[in-house]
Amino acid sequence: xxxxxxxxxxxxxxxxxxxxxxxxxxxxxxxxxxxxxxxxxxxxxxxxxxxxxxxxxxxxxxxxxxxxxxxxxxxxxxxxxxxxxxxxxxxxxxxxxxxxxxxxxxxxxxxxxxxxxxxxxxxxxxxxxxxxxxxxxxxxxxxxxxxxxxxxxxxxxxxxxxxxxxxxxxxxxxxxxxxxxxxxxxxxxxxxxxxxxxxxxxxxxxxxxxxxxxxxxxxx
Numbered sequence: 001x002x003x004x005x006x007x008x009x010x011x012x013x014x015x016x017x018x019x020x021x022x023x024x025x026x027x028x029x030x031x032x033x034x035x036x037x038x039x040x041x042x043x044x045x046x047x048x049x050x051x052x053x054x055x056x057x058x059x060x061x062x063x064x065x066x067x068x069x070x071x072x073x074x075x076x077x078x079x080x081x082x083x084x085x086x087x088x089x090x091x092x093x094x095x096x097x098x099x100x101x102x103x104x105x106x107x108x109x110x111x112x113x114x115x116x117x118x119x120x121x122x123x124x125x126x127x128x129x130x131x132x133x134x135x136x137x138x139x140x141x142x143x144x145x146x147x148x149x150x151x152x153x154x155x156x157x158x159x160x161x162x163x164x165x166x167x168x169x170x171x172x173x174x175x176x177x178x179x180x181x182x183x184x185x186x187x188x189x190x191x192x193x194x195x196x197x198x199x200x201x202x203x204x205x206x207x208x209x210x211x212x213x214x215x216x217x218x219x220x
Contacts, residue, residue: 042088042089042090043088043089044085044086044087044088044089045085045087045088045089045091045092046089046092049089049092049093049096050084050085050092052096053084053087053092053095053096053099054084056096056099056100057099059104059105060099060102060103060104060105061105062099117152117171117172117175118172118175118176118178118179119179120140120152120175120178120179120182121140121142121182122140122141122142123139123140123182123186123189123197123198124137124138124139124140124157124186124189124190124193124195124196124197124198124200125137125138125139125140125178125182125185125186125188125189125197126138126185126188126189126192126193127174127177127178127185127188130173135192136156136157136174137156137157137189137192137193138154138155138156138157138165138174138178139154139155139157139162139200140152140153140154140175140178141153141154141155152175154171154174154175185197186198186212186213187211187212187213188212189212190203190208190209190211190212190213190214191209191210191211191212194209196208196212196213196214196217197212197213197217198213198214198217198220199214199216199217201214
């Protein structure tokens with residue numbers, strides 16, 4: 001039955017009454033009363049249980065340094081709170097079950113502000129390399145469906161392969177440079193690579209190669 005004093009469970013009314021006679025713990029001590037009938041020769045909790053209990057106490061915002069438990073069926077303790085490391089194995093298991101029912105402490109609200117990237121249409125672009133490096137070629141992806149809808153992804157081209165640019169600062173720098181004149185950067189890609197800066201199809205006529213964009217994409 002549920003005990004109003006320790007908020008734990010007891011088997012008999014007598015145990016509930018006995019629990020009520022135990023002085024209440026201080027504000028910094030969280031008592032846990034073990035179930036009756038435990039053998040006094042039970043092994044102590046395992047190292048794995050101890051480590052998991054400590055992690056649970058942190059998750060539940062309970063001060064693990066001052067946490068104590070009160071095994072009422074252990075006469076030698078006489079109701080004195082005992083260190084967490086001295087718990088018996090079964091008590092530790094019961095306490096773990098009880099802690100898992102508690103709500104985790106609220107997570108702190110971060111002050112991070114979502115980075116707003118320059119608005120660059122999906123396509124293929126060529127710009128001067130950073131710090132005088134040779135021309136760099138990029139692909140910008142802007143998914144409209146699925147879990148990544150609304151996100152902007154930047155990849156750098158090396159031969160026929162495209163590799164994700166993972167550095168947020170570099171992504172912002174490249175997109176910002178492209179956004180200065182995105183159409184010019186797109187047409188430059190087509191002229192340099194020989195593929196349409198919109199759809200990446202091979203450009204086979206003189207006008208398309210000069211424009212950097214194929215006839216179908218130009219009409220759109």
